[in-house]
Amino acid sequence: xxxxxxxxxxxxxxxxxxxxxxxxxxxxxxxxxxxxxxxxxxxxxxxxxxxxxxxxxxxxxxxxxxxxxxxxxxxxxxxxxxxxxxxxxxxxxxxxxxxxxxxxxxxxxxxxxxxxxxxxxxxxxxxxxxxxxxxxxxxxxxxxxxxxxxxxxxxxxxxxxxxxxxxxxxxxxxxxxxxxxxxxxxxxxxxxxxxxxxxxxxxxxxxxxxxxxxxxxxxxxxxxxxxxxxxxxxxxxxxxxxxxxxxxxxxxxxxxxxxxxxxxxxxxxxx
Amino acid sequence: xxxxxxxxxxxxxxxxxxxxxxxxxxxxxxxxxxxxxxxxxxxxxxxxxxxxxxxxxxxxxxxxxxxxxxxxxxxxxxxxxxxxxxxxxxxxxxxxxxxxxxxxxxxxxxxxxxxxxxxxxxxxxxxxxxxxxxxxxxxxxxxxxxxxxxxxxxxxxxxxxxxxxxxxxxxxxxxxxxxxxxxxxxxxxxxxxxxxxxxxxxxxxxxxxxxxxxxxxxxxxxxxxxxxxxxxxxxxxxxxxxxxxxxxxxxxxxxxxxxxxxxxxxxxxxxxxxxxxxxxxxxxxxxxxxxxxxxxxxxxxxxxxxxxxxxxxxxxxxxxxxxxxxxxxxxxxxxxxxxxxxxxxxxxxxxxxxxxxxxxxxxxxxxxxxxxxxxxxxxxxxxxxxxxxxxxxxxxxxxxxxxxxxxxxxxxxxxxxxxxxxx
Numbered sequence: 001x002x003x004x005x006x007x008x009x010x011x012x013x014x015x016x017x018x019x020x021x022x023x024x025x026x027x028x029x030x031x032x033x034x035x036x037x038x039x040x041x042x043x044x045x046x047x048x049x050x051x052x053x054x055x056x057x058x059x060x061x062x063x064x065x066x067x068x069x070x071x072x073x074x075x076x077x078x079x080x081x082x083x084x085x086x087x088x089x090x091x092x093x094x095x096x097x098x099x100x101x102x103x104x105x106x107x108x109x110x111x112x113x114x115x116x117x118x119x120x121x122x123x124x125x126x127x128x129x130x131x132x133x134x135x136x137x138x139x140x141x142x143x144x145x146x147x148x149x150x151x152x153x154x155x156x157x158x159x160x161x162x163x164x165x166x167x168x169x170x171x172x173x174x175x176x177x178x179x180x181x182x183x184x185x186x187x188x189x190x191x192x193x194x195x196x197x198x199x200x201x202x203x204x205x206x207x208x209x210x211x212x213x214x215x216x217x218x219x220x221x222x223x224x225x226x227x228x229x230x231x232x233x234x235x236x237x238x239x240x241x242x243x244x245x246x247x248x249x250x251x252x253x254x255x256x257x258x259x260x261x262x263x264x265x266x267x268x269x270x271x
Numbered sequence: 272x273x274x275x276x277x278x279x280x281x282x283x284x285x286x287x288x289x290x291x292x293x294x295x296x297x298x299x300x301x302x303x304x305x306x307x308x309x310x311x312x313x314x315x316x317x318x319x320x321x322x323x324x325x326x327x328x329x330x331x332x333x334x335x336x337x338x339x340x341x342x343x344x345x346x347x348x349x350x351x352x353x354x355x356x357x358x359x360x361x362x363x364x365x366x367x368x369x370x371x372x373x374x375x376x377x378x379x380x381x382x383x384x385x386x387x388x389x390x391x392x393x394x395x396x397x398x399x400x401x402x403x404x405x406x407x408x409x410x411x412x413x414x415x416x417x418x419x420x421x422x423x424x425x426x427x428x429x430x431x432x433x434x435x436x437x438x439x440x441x442x443x444x445x446x447x448x449x450x451x452x453x454x455x456x457x458x459x460x461x462x463x464x465x466x467x468x469x470x471x472x473x474x475x476x477x478x479x480x481x482x483x484x485x486x487x488x489x490x491x492x493x494x495x496x497x498x499x500x501x502x503x504x505x506x507x508x509x510x511x512x513x514x515x516x517x518x519x520x521x522x523x524x525x526x527x528x529x530x531x532x533x534x535x536x537x538x539x540x541x542x543x544x545x546x547x548x549x550x551x552x553x554x555x556x557x558x559x560x561x562x563x564x565x566x567x568x569x570x571x572x573x574x575x576x577x578x579x580x581x582x583x584x585x586x587x588x589x590x591x592x593x594x595x596x597x598x599x600x601x602x603x604x605x606x607x608x609x610x611x612x613x614x615x616x617x618x619x620x621x622x623x624x625x626x627x628x629x630x631x632x633x634x635x636x637x638x639x640x641x642x643x644x645x646x647x648x649x650x651x652x653x654x655x656x657x658x659x660x661x662x663x664x665x666x667x668x669x670x671x672x673x674x675x676x677x678x679x680x681x682x683x684x685x686x687x688x689x690x691x692x693x694x
Binding site: 011041046098127128129130133134138139140141143147150154157158159160161162163164165167169170171173174175176179180181182183184188189190191193194201 | 371396397398399400422447449450451452453454455456457459609610612613614640642643645666667668692694
């Protein structure tokens, strides 16, 4: 018996070599391309949101409900028409638009009597809830006592709120009233980290800024952008799944709000 | 005057009649209606359910509900054209306007619902989904171990009459439940920035002393060698021989401890190709050949593959048994809610039916929960007798497993329910 070349084995070897030649450059082609981040969290407030609007989509004009919660006893006031409103205790629910910067005043902070913090909120993306459920699923923004104290000490706190990717979510049990957060180092960009972990929807900035004088000027309030404040708890809408009527924007006084231009039927179903 | 009043009265009466006829309550679809009392009386436990008629007028017997494990109104068998999921005549997770017959939907179809006026695709990271076979790689091995069950997967496997093991996946159920987290960054801003610059320098000291170091021109060596001693070479060599027997062992030093038992060939040890090594070398080549396919080392001698050519075909007989009917198990999954906040509880129901043409046995239903769903301990229930156990999966959630103890006859089915908390 001699060791001769088997044609089947030779054929296998040829296939193996051919595959290796094809796959090696292919591996480079499938590699993750480098991502260039155009936005940073330390950009001027409103810059990231405005850039998002330039990308298009149904972002402009939509009032995304945002729920701001503060420590017990604190009063949260929103900037309305050149001043702050009388404020709500601990929690406020309001619809905010992407691209604007909303100034708030947090007063009556526990253990910091007489001191005030003026955080800002900037929305950079929106949610797409089922019809009638938008106010039930707002973007939660938590102002913790620790962060308010840090802001009063002169620190600058940036908090980027992101939507978790469900399949990559941490297997932890969340408390509904407490927002989970990750602390990052000084050299890292929170917007970039949040983008890697999910979809950033809002940026909270807090600290190092107080209004000049007794009356805040328009620049400090970012000219009081349009706001849709929910004065009562939104009622849970009975679902009529699959048969919902198209939502109309809320009325402004007696006038019906601006209607979003709807896509034609064929365009909606086109993938 | 009386005539005018009479005409006016007649007009009002006619108008109100017209309104009544136009604003009548729209009739709902028959599939969602509750069974009428007389139909309840006629449909017994063993009588066939006759639900619709074909164009010729003869009633079509859809299926006979014989399983006591199902509710009375349960329906088994092949779903008809009027079946849309059983809820108000419409599938709860289908896109608006899709009123087609029931079918198992794919992942892409489940997410075809879109907010009003938004073109597809749209972000679906606000939904958590469960069900189906996400990578379509679930499989059952010969030892009945199941592989390829990923998070979100819901499958059932069963054994057919001819001993084959089949696997089937359920549909996918999506629940709107966005969850948020935050990334925090705390810095200390620079409040005051001051630039200082040196304006001038004034030095009052002057040079008032200068030392010059001279280079040495003469070197005096203090001591000289006084003598030299020569070393004589060896001129006498004494050899001493012992009278004993000299024993010497020549061993290949480099080979000791280097070759492994299976390398005991003259070809490998000494480079000599011996005829006696041929059969043993062929065996080793065969072993190498087994590992050839992209797995391990290859044996190549003189550029050619080392092979052992031997016939392995023997006398054998193949018998093929063809049994009547095809096995098929259908599993469908529904959720109690379409949206849920963190901390809320969602109830899932799995409905399985033997819609094939032969009974199946060893039916096992497996549901691997996604990371954000936490099984509520003790909340499961099964309409048929089943052995229930759990196991932790990759997403630190649980894999739920129901193994039915009894075979499933044709047109028989059952229901499994369990609760999950959204986390």
